[in-house]
Amino acid sequence: MKISRRDIITGAVGAIAGVTGTALATLALKPSSEANVTSAVSFRIENSFRVVEANGLPGHEIGDFPNQHDPIAIKSQQHRLRMPVRPVHSNEPIPIDMWWFGVAVNGIPFDPSGPFWNGDVASGWQFEVLHPANSMALGIDRNNAHTQGPGMYHYHGLPAGLLARLVSENPSGVMQLVGYAADGYPIYGPECPATPNDLKSPPRRLRSSYRMADVKRANGPGGRPDGRFVEDHVYDREYGDLDECNGRFGPTPEFPNGIYYYVLTDSFPYIPRFYRGQPDKSFQHGPPPGVSAPIPPELRNYRGV
Numbered sequence: 001m002k003i004s005r006r007d008i009i010t011g012a013v014g015a016i017a018g019v020t021g022t023a024l025a026t027l028a029l030k031p032s033s034e035a036n037v038t039s040a041v042s043f044r045i046e047n048s049f050r051v052v053e054a055n056g057l058p059g060h061e062i063g064d065f066p067n068q069h070d071p072i073a074i075k076s077q078q079h080r081l082r083m084p085v086r087p088v089h090s091n092e093p094i095p096i097d098m099w100w101f102g103v104a105v106n107g108i109p110f111d112p113s114g115p116f117w118n119g120d121v122a123s124g125w126q127f128e129v130l131h132p133a134n135s136m137a138l139g140i141d142r143n144n145a146h147t148q149g150p151g152m153y154h155y156h157g158l159p160a161g162l163l164a165r166l167v168s169e170n171p172s173g174v175m176q177l178v179g180y181a182a183d184g185y186p187i188y189g190p191e192c193p194a195t196p197n198d199l200k201s202p203p204r205r206l207r208s209s210y211r212m213a214d215v216k217r218a219n220g221p222g223g224r225p226d227g228r229f230v231e232d233h234v235y236d237r238e239y240g241d242l243d244e245c246n247g248r249f250g251p252t253p254e255f256p257n258g259i260y261y262y263v264l265t266d267s268f269p270y271i272p273r274f275y276r277g278q279p280d281k282s283f284q285h286g287p288p289p290g291v292s293a294p295i296p297p298e299l300r301n302y303r304g305v
Contacts, residue, residue: 041107049082049280050180054107056152060161063141065153069296070139075151079107081282087184089260093245093274094183098286098293101271102181102262104155106162108145110179110187111154112271113286114138115295117221117229117302122290125220126230127299129156130270134228137298144270148293157270163189174203175252178264183277185247186254187262196250197258208265209240223304233268246272 039059044051056077065074081103101110114134117125127134130144135156139146144157159178166176166189176189195201210233213225217232225232235244242248246269247262255261262272287293 039106039108041105043105045085046082048085050085050184052079052081052083052103052107052180054079054103056107058108058143058145058153058159058161059106060143060165062143062153062161063139063146065139065141065147067139069137069298070146072147072149072151074147074153077150077152079103079109081109081182081280083180083182083280083283084184084278087260087277089277090183090275093276094279096182096273096275096279097289099182099279100154100283100285101273101275102179102187102283104159104162104179104187105166105177108159108162109152109154109283109285110181110271111285112156112269112273114156114230114293115299116292118300119292119295121292123220124231125217127295128227128230128232128268130268131226131228134299137296155271158190158264158266173253174199177252177254181262181272181275181277182279182283183275184280185260185262185277186252187264188252190263190265192263193250196248199251199253199256206242206263206265207240208246208267208269209235209237209242209244210268211236211239217304221302221304226304227268228302228304230268230273243276245274245276247276 039057041054056079066072098113103109114127114129117123129135129138143159143161145153145155147153175192177186178189179187181187190205191203192206193199193201194204213232213234216224242263247260249260251258252261260276264271
């Protein structure tokens with residue numbers, strides 16, 4: 001049985017409110033069919049790169065695709081991505097723009113980008129896909145994912161079904177490795193040690209350091225910030241646990257000597273919007289520079305309130 005539209009809407013709203021580690025396990029459902037969701041993925045080291053090849057199918061339950069707001073059925077892909085085994089750290093954060101941020105351990109891309117206000121990249125206002133109204137318009141399922149283009153399934157936020165599977169496979173795990181970023185740094189789920197440099201410290205759900213801006217939008221759609229746009233959020237180093245790239249440095253089970261790592265969070269940015277290292281060009285996807293992703297009818301001609 002596939003997830004219903006009610007599940008899709010509930011999942012979108014739940015993603016904003018946050019899901020506890022205990023509740024996360026309840027999101028695991030049996031696959032609707034082997035043809036739809038059986039994941040084929042391989043990770044291997046070639047010279048100085050970690051190479052990923054995948055068929056783009058997630059291996060967990062998905063939403064109803066096509067649906068009223070996402071008319072594209074999921075289809076297998078031929079993903080081939082690579083990232084450096086030894087990341088090259090950047091002193092300044094690098095915007096991901098419309099690139100894929102990374103790839104999950106099941107071979108599904110992490111792609112948080114969304115369409116621009118009025119379909120105009122030059123406006124500087126990009127819709128935040130996981131705002132409840134936007135996520136409904138874009139057909140996001142309870143895995144914070146949907147399809148686009150040639151039926152490519154991709155995550156815009158916490159991959160609930162994947163996290164549930166990883167937790168069930170390793171219930172005593174301190175951290176869950178969910179993938180790798182385009183720059184080679186690892187990506188973890190939201191539950192991490194409370195003390196960054198102590199892997200044995202009690203785990204807790206880490207908090208993003210972004211908050212809602214408190215001044216009216218100066219241009220573009222107008223109105224007060226409500227999270228509908230990426231630009232409604234500002235980084236405040238005193239607000240949460242992570243840096244502007246949604247990461248921090250410390251030991252992990254896979255890298256006990258310490259490494260910079262990213263964390264997926266319950267609130268914006270969900271998936272990081274900046275790289276801490278130099279990304280590999282194999283993650284350069286999406287529309288050409290200066291071109292917005294397709295904008296659904298519900299988001300056209302939006303005006304703030």
